[in-house]
Amino acid sequence: MAPKIEVQGLGKTFAIRGGGTFDALQDISFALPEGDFLVVVGPSGCGKSTLLDLLGGLTRPTSGRVLLDGAEITGPALDRGIVFQQYALLPWRTAQRNVELGLEASGVPRRARAATAREYLQLVGLTGFEDRYPHELSGGMRQRVAIARSLAYDPGVLLMDEPFGALDAQTRESLQQELLRIWERTGKTVVFITHDIDEAVYLGRRVAVMTARPGRIKRVVDIDLPVHDEAADPRSSPEFARHRHEVWSLLRDEVAASRKEAVSVG
């Protein structure tokens, strides 16, 4: 089967203000089959967000390319939903109207938009909160609205840049659980960025560990945890500990390398 996403020799160099260039990403290649869940971890500043922006078509690569269903990505489109750490909701729109946003862009008639938005708000557990404005919702609820919005127009791919980074531990855990449930139900292909190794191992079917600058893929670790059972905490299993340790060890050297570099630059 052809991959859903194929990243081929991707590189990104930024021009630095005042002169010079900065290699943020170098020679990144990987392929994701449809329905896969890839989590990307790496030291701060290694280019994770840059990679996600390239997948989203928000910036253009300096070298290489990204294929989606075999066609090169040249800009943003409704076949990819993006969720950022900051909720990016429109404050003057209710939860319902925020979810309708992507549907408006894809030309869905008003009545169908409203019904679909309600359906997705229900999927993320927000039935009864449709008419609330973002400032009337908690952080976790706002992030649920952002997830509902990115799912509502039914993109094949979900790109998530530390979507739970700003949430408290409990809300974070319940949203992680919900995301897995939604992923299992919808079969989306997910690329998810995080700093948190536990989150990476819990969510990912594969975890890509990136190197310190310039960002490359150091290793992709396959995660083969037993199917999630809501009654048992998979984090307490020996398999989880083994994967966690593997990702932690790969990451440790990169974090040390990026610290050393920061000290020598600073």
Ligand SMILES: Nc1ncnc2c1ncn2[C@@H]1O[C@H](COP(=O)(O)OP(=O)(O)OP(=O)(O)O)[C@@H](O)[C@H]1O
């Ligand atoms: N527009 C830009 N111009 C110049 N440099 C940039 C630009 N955007 C990002 N960078 C640099 O590219 C590198 C990668 O940035 P990016 O935000 O992708 O890293 P990250 O891994 O997501 O970081 P963090 O984990 O801290 O969020 C950083 O060193 C950053 O300073």
